[in-house]
Amino acid sequence: MARNPERRAALADAGLRVLAATGARGLTHRAVDAEAGVPVGTASNYFRSRDALLGALGERIMERFAPDEEVLAALAGREPSLELVTDYVRYVVARTTRQPELTRALFELRIEAVRRPDLARILEDTLRRGFRDDVTFHVAAGLPGGAFEVALLHYAVDGLLLDLLTTSVDAGFDADEVVSAFVSRLVAVAPSGGA
DSSP states (O other): OOOHHHHHHHHHHHHHHHHHHHHHGGGGGHHHHHHHHHOTTTTHSSSHHHHHHHHHHHHHHHHOOOOOOOHHHHHSSOOOOHHHHHHHHHHHHHHHSSSSHHHHHHHHHHHHHHHOOHHHHHHHHHHHHHHHHHHHHHHHOOOOOOOHHHHHHHHHHHHHHHHHHHSSSOOOHHHHHHHHHHHHTTTTTTTTOOO
């Protein structure tokens, strides 16, 4: 039986709302059905197991975080430089903090995956694909650095987001200044396209 992609996305969005409201423990197929306003059993027809449901939520988060093509085109029209990398990273932080519940849900899924090997496999595929796409984009755009620098930026931005969107250490530094420092310290000395 063919699955309706719009309904699948709507169920995943309902699942994200449940996850944001109740955490991973409250996320059940029935709770997703209720949140989506669909008959009981609908979510389990689309996501056969709890791990499949959780994995689909990770995929949906990435879909919803997809960058705006117009913004990317405007950035791509500029000369490759450290300032351009900084603006790309600023855009990532803006996208992920604009919808804080999605970023928190992704953190929750990553922690849940530590306890659920099947979810870990699904989520690892999603996260690794996203990282490879980021590296491909970075190198193709002629930006300074390569896979290692992109990984460093991922690690740094993940920590910044965790602090901005959860209980903070409240160090008192402006997020934009932090992003500039990340890029200048992690990418500045890297050769363009280096591994």
